[in-house]
Amino acid sequence: MSVDKNMLLTTKFPELFSNTTPDFPQKLTQANYFMDAIKELVELCGDDPNRDGLTETPYRVLKAFLEYTEGYREDPKNHLLKTFDVSHQELILVKNIEFHSLCEHHFAPFFGVAHVGYIPNIKITGLSKIARLVEGYAKRFQVQERLTNQIVEAMEEILQPQGTMVIIEAKHMCMCGRGIKKTSASTTTSAVRGIFAEQSDVRAEFLSLLQK
Numbered sequence: 001m002s003v004d005k006n007m008l009l010t011t012k013f014p015e016l017f018s019n020t021t022p023d024f025p026q027k028l029t030q031a032n033y034f035m036d037a038i039k040e041l042v043e044l045c046g047d048d049p050n051r052d053g054l055t056e057t058p059y060r061v062l063k064a065f066l067e068y069t070e071g072y073r074e075d076p077k078n079h080l081l082k083t084f085d086v087s088h089q090e091l092i093l094v095k096n097i098e099f100h101s102l103c104e105h106h107f108a109p110f111f112g113v114a115h116v117g118y119i120p121n122i123k124i125t126g127l128s129k130i131a132r133l134v135e136g137y138a139k140r141f142q143v144q145e146r147l148t149n150q151i152v153e154a155m156e157e158i159l160q161p162q163g164t165m166v167i168i169e170a171k172h173m174c175m176c177g178r179g180i181k182k183t184s185a186s187t188t189t190s191a192v193r194g195i196f197a198e199q200s201d202v203r204a205e206f207l208s209l210l211q212k
Contacts, residue, residue, distance in 0.1 A: 005059055013066055015073055034062055068102050069140055076136025076150075080158040083123040089162070091202070093117035093209050094127055097134045103174045104141035112170030112186070114148075117206050118155055119162040119195055130155075144170055144189050152191040163194025165206050 009017040009031065016027055035058035039049040047054060093115065100111040114134045137150045148168050155164040167190045176183045196203050 012063060016066070031062060035059060071136045071139035074136055076133045077154040077158050079129040079132040079136065080125045080154060082129060083125050083159070086124050088120055088124060091117055091119055091205055092124065093206060094130045095210060097131045099134050099138035101138040101140070101142045101147065103172060104143060106174040108172070108174035108177065110144065110170050110172040112168060114151065115167045115210055116151060116155070118159065118164040121160055121162050123159050125159060144168055144187055148189040148191045152193055156193050161194065163196040163202065165192045165196040165203065166190065
């Protein structure tokens with residue numbers, strides 16, 4: 001890896017590639033191995049990694065994957081720590097939170113929307129914090145089922161609401177763009193806790209609001 005690439009990585013990802021980062025030399029070595037492996041992959045697929053248009057691809061792929069997985073470099077639950085004492089004990093629903101993630105089985109993208117609702121007990125959080133929570137867990141190697149549960153469990157742990165419900169709708173390129181190649185297929189997962197699990201009318205209110 002050239003000095004220029006070192007500088008670019010340090011500038012773009014200082015939390016990983018700076019002299020103050022633990023295991024900094026090891027991380028640079030790993031970056032080297034990764035980019036060399038991408039060159040080998042290009043050649044294995046039948047192209048020339050040294051031709052114009054592909055010479056910078058290994059670095060670009062490395063940078064892309066580090067951006068796709070930014071969620072590992074934070075604790076998404078921390079976004080919920082900013083709370084407000086507001087007397088509200090009815091449903092709060094944030095719909096259509098867009099996200100992009102990577103399937104951990106093929107490193108293929110899956111993307112869609114998350115709907116997150118909760119009924120507060122004492123504390124409420126900022127609406128943007130819920131979107132940041134979703135983003136933090138989505139930017140990891142994931143499966144949709146785990147992503148759904150991580151969001152609902154974080155809401156339960158930090159906010160301690162009367163209940164939480166999360167629904168995620170997503171398309172998976174490992175299914176739409178390869179393998180079975182069913183381009184119209186989508187996947188829906190849900191997780192319910194507390195009052196949403198106990199009372200069907202509360203779940204019904206959540207679901208009805210999704211249709212509006």
